[in-house]
Amino acid sequence: xxxxxxxxxxxxxxxxxxxxxxxxxxxxxxxxxxxxxxxxxxxxxxxxxxxxxxxxxxxxxxxxxxxxxxxxxxxxxxxxxxxxxxxxxxxxxxxxxxxxxxxxxxxxxxxxxxxxxxxxxxxxxxxxxxxxxxxxxxxxxxxxxxxxxxxxxxxxxxxxxxxxxxxx
Ligand SMILES: [Zn+2]
Numbered sequence: 001x002x003x004x005x006x007x008x009x010x011x012x013x014x015x016x017x018x019x020x021x022x023x024x025x026x027x028x029x030x031x032x033x034x035x036x037x038x039x040x041x042x043x044x045x046x047x048x049x050x051x052x053x054x055x056x057x058x059x060x061x062x063x064x065x066x067x068x069x070x071x072x073x074x075x076x077x078x079x080x081x082x083x084x085x086x087x088x089x090x091x092x093x094x095x096x097x098x099x100x101x102x103x104x105x106x107x108x109x110x111x112x113x114x115x116x117x118x119x120x121x122x123x124x125x126x127x128x129x130x131x132x133x134x135x136x137x138x139x140x141x142x143x144x145x146x147x148x149x150x151x152x153x154x155x156x157x158x159x160x161x162x163x164x165x166x167x168x
Contacts, residue, residue, distance in 0.1 A: 002081040004037040011085045015113050016133055021085040022113045029108040038063045038100040040071035040082045054127050054144075064121050065099040066163045088142060089115035091135035095159025096120055105159050119146040121161040 005011075008029050014022025029035065040061075043051075045068040053059050061083035062072025073082045084102070086094065094116050097103045108114065118129070119142070127144030139146070146152060147164050158165065 001039050001041075001078065003039040003084050005084065006033070006035050008033075009035060009114065014085075014087055016087040016089055016115060018132075020087070021083075022087050022115075023085045025108045025110055025112050025114060027110050029104045031104050031106050032097070033104050034097075034101060035094050035104055035114060036084050036086075036102040038065075038071050038082075038084065038102070040078075041074050043070040043072060043074070044068060045070070049126075054122070054124065063100065064124060065161070067123055071100060087113070087115050087133075088118045088129070088131060089113075089133040089135055090117060090131060090138040090142075091115075091133065092117040092120075092156075095156060096161045097159075099161050099163055103159075105156075117152070117156065118142055119149070119152050120156055120159060121164070123147055123164060 008027045009023050010026045011021050012024050014020050048070045058073045061079045062070050065071050073079045092115050093105055093108050094102050094114050095105045122144045124144035129142045131138055131140055131142050153168050
């Protein structure tokens with residue numbers, strides 16, 4: 001089981017997350033081009049909670065695909081193939097088409113790190129993360145309820161995961 005990543009991308013040491021991996025554009029990527037497609041086990045909310053949510057090692061490699069469903073690895077051996085290594089940024093360049101397909105939100109230049117705003121797929125009250133993206137307008141703290149923020153709904157529009165987009 002493996003997530004799909006475009007041949008135009010590569011995993012390297014992140015510039016956003018100093019201690020971790022990031023996904024980068026190896027060549028130019030056009031607006032709305034597919035960057036990746038998430039693979040994983042379908043995990044129900046109760047099970048995801050029990051496993052420690054987004055703060056567990058497998059949780060970090062998990063994508064929320066509906067209010068009560070998540071897609072991700074179940075053990076540490078599966079993490080590498082399933083993790084897309086996309087970090088959060090308050091000034092993202094990739095978003096969603098549907099729930100599992102990740103696309104460019106604008107033309108992306110060779111060498112840019114690919115990042116999404118976690119608000120576009122997370123609806124999970126317990127989620128809370130300090131943001132170190134350093135971008136203009138950084139929210140500093142990212143929560144699992146930010147998707148309700150009208151400004152962000154307007155800013156990202158169709159690039160929200162469709163299960164969230166359908167709520168506003
Ligand atoms: Zn930020």
